[in-house]
Amino acid sequence: MDQDRLAEEKIKRFEEFVDRRLKPDLVRAIGERDKVFEQQKVFSDLRRNLESLEKNSVTSLRSMVNLGSEVYAQADVPDTRHIFVDVGLGFHVELTWSEALKIIPVREEKFARQIEEYTRLIAQIKAQIKMVSQGIRELLQLPAE
Amino acid sequence: MIGHNIQREQGGWAMGEPVKGTVTSLSSIYSPEDAQKASVRVQEQISEHQKQVQQLQGFLNDNTNLVNLVKKLPDQLHHDIMVPFGKAAFFPGKLIHTNEFLVLLGEGYYADRTSKQTIEILKRRGKDLESQIENLNAVIKDLKYEASFFDETATEAAEGVVEIREDYVDEVSDEEEKDTPTPGEDDFARILSRIDELEKEEMESEMAEEAEDEDKPDLSHLLSHTHIEPEIIHSEPKESSALPVSKNSDSDLDLSSNIKAPTSSASNNTLPRAVEQKKLESLPNTPVSKNEVLSTRNDSSKAFTGSIVEHTHNTEKSQTSQPPTPASKPVSRFKMRKK
Numbered sequence: 001m002d003q004d005r006l007a008e009e010k011i012k013r014f015e016e017f018v019d020r021r022l023k024p025d026l027v028r029a030i031g032e033r034d035k036v037f038e039q040q041k042v043f044s045d046l047r048r049n050l051e052s053l054e055k056n057s058v059t060s061l062r063s064m065v066n067l068g069s070e071v072y073a074q075a076d077v078p079d080t081r082h083i084f085v086d087v088g089l090g091f092h093v094e095l096t097w098s099e100a101l102k103i104i105p106v107r108e109e110k111f112a113r114q115i116e117e118y119t120r121l122i123a124q125i126k127a128q129i130k131m132v133s134q135g136i137r138e139l140l141q142l143p144a145e
Numbered sequence: 146m147i148g149h150n151i152q153r154e155q156g157g158w159a160m161g162e163p164v165k166g167t168v169t170s171l172s173s174i175y176s177p178e179d180a181q182k183a184s185v186r187v188q189e190q191i192s193e194h195q196k197q198v199q200q201l202q203g204f205l206n207d208n209t210n211l212v213n214l215v216k217k218l219p220d221q222l223h224h225d226i227m228v229p230f231g232k233a234a235f236f237p238g239k240l241i242h243t244n245e246f247l248v249l250l251g252e253g254y255y256a257d258r259t260s261k262q263t264i265e266i267l268k269r270r271g272k273d274l275e276s277q278i279e280n281l282n283a284v285i286k287d288l289k290y291e292a293s294f295f296d297e298t299a300t301e302a303a304e305g306v307v308e309i310r311e312d313y314v315d316e317v318s319d320e321e322e323k324d325t326p327t328p329g330e331d332d333f334a335r336i337l338s339r340i341d342e343l344e345k346e347e348m349e350s351e352m353a354e355e356a357e358d359e360d361k362p363d364l365s366h367l368l369s370h371t372h373i374e375p376e377i378i379h380s381e382p383k384e385s386s387a388l389p390v391s392k393n394s395d396s397d398l399d400l401s402s403n404i405k406a407p408t409s410s411a412s413n414n415t416l417p418r419a420v421e422q423k424k425l426e427s428l429p430n431t432p433v434s435k436n437e438v439l440s441t442r443n444d445s446s447k448a449f450t451g452s453i454v455e456h457t458h459n460t461e462k463s464q465t466s467q468p469p470t471p472a473s474k475p476v477s478r479f480k481m482r483k484k
Contacts, residue, residue, distance in 0.1 A: 039233075046231040063228055065240065068211045069204075069270070070249030071263060073218065075228045077238035086233040100234070 007139045014136050018129055026125040033118035040111035046085070047104045053080060054097050166311030172302040180299035187292040191285055198281045205274045212267045219244040219260045 061077035084092040085100050087107075095103065218224065221243060228238035246263045247255045258266065 042232045046234050049231060061228070061236065061238070063230075064247060065226065065228060067214060067246075068207055069267065071211060071215065071267070072247040072255075073240055074242045074245060075226065075238050076223075076241045077228050077236040080236055082237070083230065084227065084235050084237070092235070 011136050011139050014132050014139075018132050022125055022129045022132070026122060026129070029118055029122045029125060033115055033122065036111050036114045036118065040108060040115065043104050043107050043111065047101065047108070050083070050097055050100055050104070054101075166309055169308045169310070171298070171306045171308055174308070175298050175302050177299045177303040180295050180302055184292050184295035184299060187288055187295060191288045191292065194281050194285045194288065198278055198285070201274055201278045201281070205271060205278070208267055208271045208274065212264055212271070215246065215260050215263050215267065 059080055061080050063075050063077065064072040065075040067073055081096060082094050083097070083100055085095050085103060087093050087103065093103075218240070222241075223243065224240040226238060226240050227235040229235045244260050246258050246260065248258050248263055248266055249255055
């Protein structure tokens, strides 16, 4: 009787831990990882575009600039040899194509590392959730899945 | 659980004193915790809507900024800008063709517009946003009222406010007032039906007189030849006592004398009597044809509940002393039977 109550309390605490701590953590970790994925994609796109510019040796560029609310205006880039690349923390560095193509892979690698880290974190949280739910199952004396 | 509480509460009150309505403590209907929860939920909804409003407000601000920008752009032939190249990089460049804009119309369709045309489109979009914000604000206002209501309920329930509910009862007699309204209504209906019944009876008796007038020779014939008294039906005492009709009593007296008359002098008396009866009958405004219809209906619908008493010829006097209604009734029955 007393033990039952104790077990019940324990189960309640475990469930709360899963719901209030582990699951939100998991959601946040996944969100962070998605953000990094996006960044990585941005840089890989940039690298590909720069490579194609280099290959076609484009020196001037016409493009459409989004002014907001899907209103575009035409823009002209007279000289494409210098490009400002975001190097993090809001800093943009003026680089030539070759310099940019050196820096971008470094950034990409860093993003890949971050993604790996987040993936490991996510796996860890998932394992913790599984462990706790296994514990709950044992307390309830239910057979394992 | 809550329902159970209410019942107990009501029972307690009803036993304690004779109350007309019910008294329920508010906390038994809405527990303070539940009301609080409801209020919290509504608050959540409000904050959600407010977020939406903020988002829309942001769009609206962007839109007005864009309108200003688009208005200003054609002032110069070109503007020096940084042309974005992907999200992470840009080139130094300039905006050209400053009076040409490509505007998204929706569903992937774009249109080339001038600055003025673009501004018109953007203004229309702004109006739409404004109306959306207005709608959301109205919803928020409603929700706020709702939340305040829940809060009030919660505090009232916590304070132990009591709800008193009394059914509205029309003016009924004192005894009936104590009862629930249905018995009173029943009584009333019963009284009405009783009145109807009595009226019907009255009609019937009148008809009987009429019928008797018409059948007078036959009746007298029968009486004189067979010496058997017509079956006299004693209607239930309550019927006769409950129906004190002044007009009828007059005619019934005549009737009873009528019945007596044929025995003594069969043919002599009948005619003037009949005339007299007719005269009396013309007063209550009931056409004869209608009466007959009614009589058949009444007799068929009504089960025979009286008792049949056979009298010898000698006891005829006792018949006269009998209450007038029963005397009139049997004749009609007799007549019906004959038919």
